[in-house]
Amino acid sequence: MSLLLPATAAFHLPEGAHGAPAHYFCGNSLGLMPIAARAAVEEVLWKWQHQAVEGHFLDPAPWMPYHERVRDGLAVIAGARPDEVVAMNSLTANLHLLMASFYRPKPGRAAILIERGAFPSDRHAVASQIVHHGYDPDQCLIEFGPERATGLIDEAEVEALLAARDDIALVLWPGVQYVTGQRFDLARLARAAQAAGAVFGTDLAHAIGNVPVDLHAAGVDFAVWCSYKYLNSGPGAVAGAFVHQRHHDAELPRLAGWWGHDPGTRFAMGPEFVPARGADGWQLSNPPILGLAPLTASLPLFVEAGMDRLRARSEVLTARLEQGLAAFDRSLTQITPRDPARRGCQLSIRVRAGRSAGRALFEALGAAGVIVDWREPDVIRMAPTPLYSTEADVDALLAVVARQLG
Numbered sequence: 001m002s003l004l005l006p007a008t009a010a011f012h013l014p015e016g017a018h019g020a021p022a023h024y025f026c027g028n029s030l031g032l033m034p035i036a037a038r039a040a041v042e043e044v045l046w047k048w049q050h051q052a053v054e055g056h057f058l059d060p061a062p063w064m065p066y067h068e069r070v071r072d073g074l075a076v077i078a079g080a081r082p083d084e085v086v087a088m089n090s091l092t093a094n095l096h097l098l099m100a101s102f103y104r105p106k107p108g109r110a111a112i113l114i115e116r117g118a119f120p121s122d123r124h125a126v127a128s129q130i131v132h133h134g135y136d137p138d139q140c141l142i143e144f145g146p147e148r149a150t151g152l153i154d155e156a157e158v159e160a161l162l163a164a165r166d167d168i169a170l171v172l173w174p175g176v177q178y179v180t181g182q183r184f185d186l187a188r189l190a191r192a193a194q195a196a197g198a199v200f201g202t203d204l205a206h207a208i209g210n211v212p213v214d215l216h217a218a219g220v221d222f223a224v225w226c227s228y229k230y231l232n233s234g235p236g237a238v239a240g241a242f243v244h245q246r247h248h249d250a251e252l253p254r255l256a257g258w259w260g261h262d263p264g265t266r267f268a269m270g271p272e273f274v275p276a277r278g279a280d281g282w283q284l285s286n287p288p289i290l291g292l293a294p295l296t297a298s299l300p301l302f303v304e305a306g307m308d309r310l311r312a313r314s315e316v317l318t319a320r321l322e323q324g325l326a327a328f329d330r331s332l333t334q335i336t337p338r339d340p341a342r343r344g345c346q347l348s349i350r351v352r353a354g355r356s357a358g359r360a361l362f363e364a365l366g367a368a369g370v371i372v373d374w375r376e377p378d379v380i381r382m383a384p385t386p387l388y389s390t391e392a393d394v395d396a397l398l399a400v401v402a403r404q405l406g
Contacts, residue, residue: 003304005313008388010035010301011232016369023370023393027385028178028206028346031232036297044293061296067287073299077231077307078204078223079214080242083278087238087295088287091205091226092121094241095172097282098222099129101252102199103170109197110135113161113171115153116145119178122203126172142168151335152182152342155189162196170199175207175223179375181336181346183211187218194219205229208240210314210344210383212307215242222247230385231302233295238288243279257284301387313386314345317394321347321384324398331405335379346383351405354378361404368400 003010011032016022024032047055047063056063067087074085088094103112110133112126127137144161146153162168171193176183186202193200201222207213209230215223223242227233254275258266260283262274275281302310319340325332325347333350337343351358355378362374370393373381384394 002306002309003301005305005309005386006388006390007301007305008390011388013388014371016371017367018369020369023396024389025370025372025382025384025393025397027232027388028210028229028381028383029373030235031209031229031298031385032388033234034232034294034297034301037234037294040293040297041290044289063286063289066289066292067283070292070295070299073295073303074240076303077209077213077299078225078240078242079212079218080216081245081278083248083280084216084245085240085242086279086283087227087240087292088283089239089241090236091203091224091239092125094224094239094282095122095125095201095203096129097255097284098201098224098241098243099125099170100255101282102201102222103129103133104253105130105133105135105140105169109167109169111140111142111165111168111170113142113144113158113168113173113193113198115173115177116143117177117179118143118172118174119203119205122172122174126170146180152180152337153177153184155185155192158189159192162192162198166197168193168196168198170201172201172203175202175204175213176210176344176346178206179335179348179379179381181206181343181348181381183207183337183341183343186213186215186220190219190221194221206346207344209302210346210385212311216244220244227295227298230387231295232298232387234291236291237294238291241279241282243282245278248278248281254282255284259283259286305387310386314384315340317384317386317389317391318343318345318347320391321382321394321397324394325349325401328401328405332401344383345385345389346381348375348379348381350378350380361401364404365397365400368396370397370400372397 013021075082130137130140190200199221204225208225226239228237256273260281336347358378
């Protein structure tokens with residue numbers, strides 16, 4: 001039976017104005033808490049209290065194979081084979097681990113291509129990897145900027161850049177750009193990068209659980225994501241990674257840890273590292289069970305709802321918001337693509353009157369119990385998340401905009 005959408009009753013809503021439930025448009029920053037998450041965490045605490053070390057082996061939900069409980073759900077959402085995905089670490093830690101395997105610079109091919117205005121953590125990670133390998137980010141970090149007229153990046157221009165250069169070792173590109181909300185064609189970009197002799201990796205922080213992705217079919221080499229945004233697994237929760245099947249038998253260098261060792265011989269405690277099959281082989285330490293528990297409550301909601309149904313509802317909600325904001329075109333500029341195929345659920349806007357007016361609108365929304373996101377210097381991001389946002393939420397946001405700008 002499919003999950004009835006919106007599944008608002010499956011989540012805790014924060015308190016808004018006058019003690020009423022908030023209208024929540026910030027799932028692109030921190031997703032709401034699934035009601036079932038408390039029981040999942042309390043089960044782990046009960047086992048710790050009553051079973052202690054035996055909790056690794058005893059029912060319910062033994063901890064030894066615990067990370068496998070989220071594997072199938074992640075595979076469905078990521079468009080991957082189960083052995084291509086793993087829940088582990090945090091996003092930037094996973095990015096470093098996979099770049100240790102896939103960024104293999106050499107003289108004449110040491111550059112990394114990212115989008116200009118990338119999330120700072122991604123830029124810090126790639127710059128530090130370049131330095132770690134003895135190269136200069138001023139020479140080897142290529143930041144490709146958006147079109148001036150639209151503020152957006154055309155995949156054709158990325159293709160042209162890749163075709164014109166032979167020094168790029170790695171392309172790291174977002175599935176959805178965190179400020180503009182622009183969605184990218186990952187299969188197209190992966191083909192272009194690989195045709196140019198580069199590896200293609202993607203940061204899905206703002207795409208996973210927001211838009212359908214098909215990492216296996218797209219031919220992406222590797223992917224990383226956090227799970228505390230659209231996947232609703234809690235602040236700083238366990239992140240995820242994808243390694244395409246074609247790399248599973250490759251002799252890739254990696255930063256190894258014992259939990260990435262073949263589970264059949266892991267507890268032999270031998271000195272030689274024998275990687276586990278698939279993405280599991282990039283694990284380091286045993287996973288934080290308390291941090292994984294909320295994901296076991298969240299992922300079944302996505303699987304039951306289905307990404308196609310969530311996407312269809314997302315397009316309806318975001319179009320409703322966009323159409324309502326269009327009444328204020330003289331006051332607002334939308335920087336997110338107008339084409340639904342080129343965006344997720346997030347719309348990003350600027351107030352034409354400048355930062356002070358934009359900040360005043362942001363604060364008016366908050367005072368009315370409408371929770372949106374502010375990004376310096378002047379962008380308001382609002383994400384009607386299809387799993388739990390409602391048409392009434394959208395209408396409440398638009399009513400505040402009308403009072404403030406009308």
